[in-house]
Amino acid sequence: MTKGTRNKRMQNRPSGFANPWFQLGFGVVCVLVYELLQKRGASETANLSQVWSWTGITALVSPLIWLAMALMIVSLLSWLYVLRYIPLSIAFPLSRVVDVLIPLSCWLILGENISSRRWCGIALVVVGLLLTARPVAQLEEKL
Amino acid sequence: MRWPVFFLIPIALIAFVAGQLFLKHAMESSAVRGFRDAQVILFLGCGILSMTIHFFVTLGLLGHLDLSYVYPFQGLSVIIISLAAAVVLKEKLSFRLTLGALLISAGIMLVSMS
Secondary structure (H helix, E strand, C coil): CCHHHHHHHHHCCCCHHHCHHHHHHHHHHHHHHHHHHHHHHHHHHCCCCCCCHHHCHHHHHCHHHHHHHHHHHHHHHHHHHHHHHCCHHHHHHHHCCHHHHHHHHHHHCCCCCCCHHHHHHHHHHHHHHHHHHHHHHHHHHHC | CCCHHHHHHHHHHHHHHHHHHHHHHHHHHHHHHCCCCHHHHHHHHHHHHHHHHHHHHHHHHHHHCCHHHHHHHHHCHHHHHHHHHHHHCCCCCCHHHHHHHHHHHHHHHHHHCC
16 A cells, blocks of 8 residues: 555545544543443453353453443444554554553542552553654645 | 563554554555555455454453553554554654654553553
């Protein structure tokens, strides 16, 4: 795939909901929500059966888990759509913003603790994301 | 630590990186050739197969090791995918993007180690 074709496709990219940058963010939100739903659903159903609990099958009783699975599929489709337009070396690092959002949500919503080492990791990821996002902003200005 | 772990961790990582590269190549080609093209279907299939291998190898590893031991290795995927995209898919990788990917990888490794 030549650079010219790639740039041309980015110039003609759809807008609104179909905009690839919007889809990248939408996919990240889907992953974040399904991880939290999975945790909630798995915790709620962990003690339903002593024999089957280790397999995770008992979690299927929870509607939260079914919602999580639906969001998992949506996030995969959204990711495939993103790959059609955005270079992998930009889209993949940016998609890892979820590794910052998950511990922060667990801290805010589920009341889990964040160690000082984890805070340092979160800070490193944020700086890395800012470095990656800057060329994207410049690229968008040019288009 | 048992010896299969030394093989399974890199296998999971390689399968994930290869899966993303296959999917990216398939989706780029699909924009030009459409989804009925044999090459697009082949690359899409290889991508899904690689991601499935990654999924099951990771599940197997998690059965024997703590998440805080397995997940930091997944953090490495950010820098490896960025470099592989530059080499295999001929994407332009600036110094700033490389540094960004390195920091994200290091950050994920710190976040996931408890």
